[in-house]
Amino acid sequence: REPPVVKSRVPFLGHIIGMFQQQAGYHITLQRATRKPIATLPMLSGKMYAVWDPYLITAGLRSKSLSSTPHILEATPAACQLSPHAANLLRSPEGPPLVEHMMQQVIPASLKGPSIQRLNQTALTALAADLTALAPSSTTPAPIPNAWLWLRHLLTTATGQAIYGAHDPFAANPPVEDALWDLEKNLLKLTLNLPRFLAPLGHSARKVLFDALTPYYSSRKDTDASTSAFVRDRATTLRGAGFPDGDVARLEMMLPFAALANTVPSLFWLLAYVFSSPAELVERLRKEVEGLVTKRDGEGEVTLVMTGSVIEERCPLLMSCYREMQRKTVHQVSTRTAVEDTVLKSRDGREYLLKKGNVVQLVIGAGHNMEEYWGEDVDEFKPERFLGSRKADGEDGPGSSKAMRAAFQPFGGGLHLCPGRNFALAEMMAVMATLLLGYEVEPTNELPAFSTRSVIDAVTKPAKHGEGFGVSIRRREGWEGVRWAYEL
Ligand code: HEM
Numbered sequence: 001r002e003p004p005v006v007k008s009r010v011p012f013l014g015h016i017i018g019m020f021q022q023q024a025g026y027h028i029t030l031q032r033a034t035r036k037p038i039a040t041l042p043m044l045s046g047k048m049y050a051v052w053d054p055y056l057i058t059a060g061l062r063s064k065s066l067s068s069t070p071h072i073l074e075a076t077p078a079a080c081q082l083s084p085h086a087a088n089l090l091r092s093p094e095g096p097p098l099v100e101h102m103m104q105q106v107i108p109a110s111l112k113g114p115s116i117q118r119l120n121q122t123a124l125t126a127l128a129a130d131l132t133a134l135a136p137s138s139t140t141p142a143p144i145p146n147a148w149l150w151l152r153h154l155l156t157t158a159t160g161q162a163i164y165g166a167h168d169p170f171a172a173n174p175p176v177e178d179a180l181w182d183l184e185k186n187l188l189k190l191t192l193n194l195p196r197f198l199a200p201l202g203h204s205a206r207k208v209l210f211d212a213l214t215p216y217y218s219s220r221k222d223t224d225a226s227t228s229a230f231v232r233d234r235a236t237t238l239r240g241a242g243f244p245d246g247d248v249a250r251l252e253m254m255l256p257f258a259a260l261a262n263t264v265p266s267l268f269w270l271l272a273y274v275f276s277s278p279a280e281l282v283e284r285l286r287k288e289v290e291g292l293v294t295k296r297d298g299e300g301e302v303t304l305v306m307t308g309s310v311i312e313e314r315c316p317l318l319m320s321c322y323r324e325m326q327r328k329t330v331h332q333v334s335t336r337t338a339v340e341d342t343v344l345k346s347r348d349g350r351e352y353l354l355k356k357g358n359v360v361q362l363v364i365g366a367g368h369n370m371e372e373y374w375g376e377d378v379d380e381f382k383p384e385r386f387l388g389s390r391k392a393d394g395e396d397g398p399g400s401s402k403a404m405r406a407a408f409q410p411f412g413g414g415l416h417l418c419p420g421r422n423f424a425l426a427e428m429m430a431v432m433a434t435l436l437l438g439y440e441v442e443p444t445n446e447l448p449a450f451s452t453r454s455v456i457d458a459v460t461k462p463a464k465h466g467e468g469f470g471v472s473i474r475r476r477e478g479w480e481g482v483r484w485a486y487e488l
Contacts, residue, residue: 148466165226
């Protein structure tokens with residue numbers, strides 16, 4: 001009853017080599033070649049299960065016996081270079097309940113209600129200041145040679161202030177910002193605990209981050225009144241569990257990573273796809289975004305409403321572009337371990353047994369790229385794809401609402417549904433709506449290629465740090481001197 005075996009061309013090692021080289025992209029290639037919903041991939045003397053069909057993925061994300069905890073406990077000590085004391089704490093019987101408490105309670109609670117309101121408010125105030133200073137003239141364009149690096153810095157500044165408060169270790173510290181992205185590229189190697197000479201960039205980036213975060217946690221800046229609940233509550237929980245400050249700083253290296261690693265590429269692709277499309281799309285989006293303006297005062301301040309439900313209602317085409325960007329660029333592989341024998345049931349009633357002790361990869365990105373769900377134009381960016389079904393209501397098949405809803409899971413699901421999705425949306429929409437409304441944005445080149453689709457994060461980055469893809473920006477006539485403000 002186990003899933004069908006898919007052998008690699010190179011016996012025992014082929015799948016390992018493919019995954020190491022192409023990471024999440026390997027799954028997309030393999031699924032397209034085999035057209036299977038799920039597979040057993042033999043590796044060395046063992047095996048791994050790859051789940052590609054969206055209905056089976058949903059069942060996997062909901063299953064309590066497919067757990068992310070063993071994987072987190074195994075990878076963390078090496079990736080974060082924990083002290084022996086901290087590594088033993090994680091390996092003790094208290095380790096698994098601590099990880100689960102953190103993931104299922106502490107983090108989600110800190111990204112809800114008044115906490116998320118405050119986080120959004122601080123980030124959007126910082127974005128408003130930076131965008132107000134952007135390209136003041138409507139006649140002389142401001143050249144931005146690398147849009148990726150520009151957006152990366154814009155979001156790092158706003159997010160850093162929002163999560164870390166007044167003592168943000170990223171503030172005005174470009175080497176720390178660079179280190180975060182060098183680490184992102186090399187994190188897989190660090191989790192595999194490869195020798196230092198095989199991952200030198202990862203090792204040195206990690207050290208730069210530790211050196212910036214250690215004084216922050218050692219001097220308890222996380223308890224400052226300006227610090228977000230997202231940072232404060234995790235640090236308090238870790239100290240309560242017996243982790244010393246140095247290890248708290250090391251464990252918390254993952255936090256800015258979670259808050260930025262997927263939002264920055266998402267905003268990059270949204271900007272790149274929209275402004276590289278024919279001018280008619282930009283005009284239609286502008287009309288929608290005008291509906292977000294709630295106030296334009298005599299002093300030159302323009303206020304945009306940024307509540308998710310209002311954007312959803314007044315900007316359907318912008319939301320469709322956002323979702324289509326996610327479909328194209330979210331390649332998420334959710335890695336779990338079967339802690340019990342687990343049966344996943346497919347839509348047509350077939351059952352697949354996943355045996356206890358094996359790794360299971362739920363490949364959300366495969367579902368985002370399947371013709372059976374999206375239709376023949378699956379590889380194209382179609383701004384209107386999510387505006388309405390191309391089939392009659394209730395009808396099934398490629399491109400139907402039912403198929404698209406089932407296959408589209410950019411924020412995961414079940415127990416591990418992304419708790420930061422509303423924060424990410426607020427940041428991205430503030431930037432996009434403001435650029436559409438107040439600026440002329442012209443790409444200087446073709447869209448860049450995709451980088452390797454890393455299994456460590458959810459969203460594909462542009463190749464070579466977006467090198468070659470710049471934008472030229474100027475104010476729209478009538479919008480010179482405008483100061484931006486956001487209402488939540
Ligand atoms: C567009 C941006 C984002 C995308 C596409 C995204 C995507 C995802 C996905 C697919 C997962 C599920 C992982 C799994 O199944 O193992 C996830 C989990 C998570 N995300 Fe996000 N994310 C984004 C932004 C954020 C932000 C801004 C934050 C924090 C402020 C955040 C924090 C987290 C955390 C802590 C988890 C782990 C939840 C758990 O395992 O229980 N994410 N994200």
